[in-house]
Amino acid sequence: MKKSNTTSVMAAVAVLSVVLLAGCTELPGRQSANNELGKNITEDVQQNIGEAVKQELGKAAASVEQAVQDTATKVVDEVKANSISKELSLSKEIGSASVLSMNNAVGEIEVTSTTGDQINVSATILAHNGSAHKADRQKILDDAEISIDVSGDTLKVSTNSKSNPKKDLWTWAQDKYGYSDFSINYTIEIPTRMDEYQITNNVGQIRLRNLDGNYRVVSNVGAIDIEGANITGKSTLESNTGSIRMDIAGMKSDSRLKATTNVGSLNAVLADGVKCSLVAKSDLGQITGVEGGKRDVNGGGPLLSLSSDIGAITVE
The missing domain is CATH 2.160.20 (Pectate Lyase C-like)
Structure with missing residues (x-):
């Protein structure tokens, strides 16, 4: 597979970033992490936070994928309607x-x-x-x-x-x-x-x-x-x-x-x-x-x- 097709990947990453930064998806453990600022965080806690972030990003990725599929379906229907x-x-x-x-x-x-x-x-x-x-x-x-x-x-x-x-x-x-x-x-x-x-x-x-x-x-x-x-x-x-x-x-x-x-x-x-x-x-x-x-x-x-x-x- 060609890994040089960066446009779609970067677009997806950009959408995920917007979703998360806008606060549309609350990251589990974020508030507790803020309360622990200045303290030593154990490796176990770091791992749990990392997994939580990854899961939320995965959910956002699924939403992006579905949106792309829905848009593609709509475009295909419009194209068929105006084709011979x-x-x-x-x-x-x-x-x-x-x-x-x-x-x-x-x-x-x-x-x-x-x-x-x-x-x-x-x-x-x-x-x-x-x-x-x-x-x-x-x-x-x-x-x-x-x-x-x-x-x-x-x-x-x-x-x-x-x-x-x-x-x-x-x-x-x-x-x-x-x-x-x-x-x-x-x-x-x-x-x-x-x-x-x-x-x-x-x-x-x-x-x-x-x-x-x-x-x-x-x-x-x-x-x-x-x-x-x-x-x-x-x-x-x-x-x-x-x-x-x-x-x-x-x-x-x-x-x-x-x-x-x-x-x-x-x-x-x-x-x-x-x-x-x-x-x-x-x-x-x-x-x-x-x-x-x-x-x-x-x-x-x-x-x-x-x-x-x-x-x-x-x-x-």
């Missing part, structure tokens, strides 16, 4: 491919498993309102097509221009019309025998359902939601700004999963039979379900690492 759209679909035999690769700029991605040997891709392009490019919007939609390219064991899904298939739709539209203000939402069904998912989304939610294999998922701005996952490789889930939710059905003995966020909560739900060794760390945020930051589940097993700069961590 086009639906695309394409199916293709996957052959010997075992890796799904995607790199999307703006939009939502949902991937689920299916029987058979075909990948089925549906895409909705939303061209946002731009008074200076009303005529160009329709031309861009008319020139769009889904591409499913196979290279070795990798299956790459993208949306390109019919006029220039080597360029993704955003790059082509910007070069030709000076306009690329649109999003692409994907719904994808892949055969169950595929076992690696390399998915990057710059802005938008990623949802993966009932997939077995190795996860390499990155979201810059947007939540990651994993359901019914069977982890079989060295997997990573990374979000700069956005929560990560994991519903884990199983982990192979030689696998591991590392989930990290800069600003955003992490929630892991483990099926009853899952064996793993949990490690959890949050710089600003409460940790629930992992006492002391470490816990062996069902006797321990492959590593499940959860880390957040700003955000709560919960394990169920």
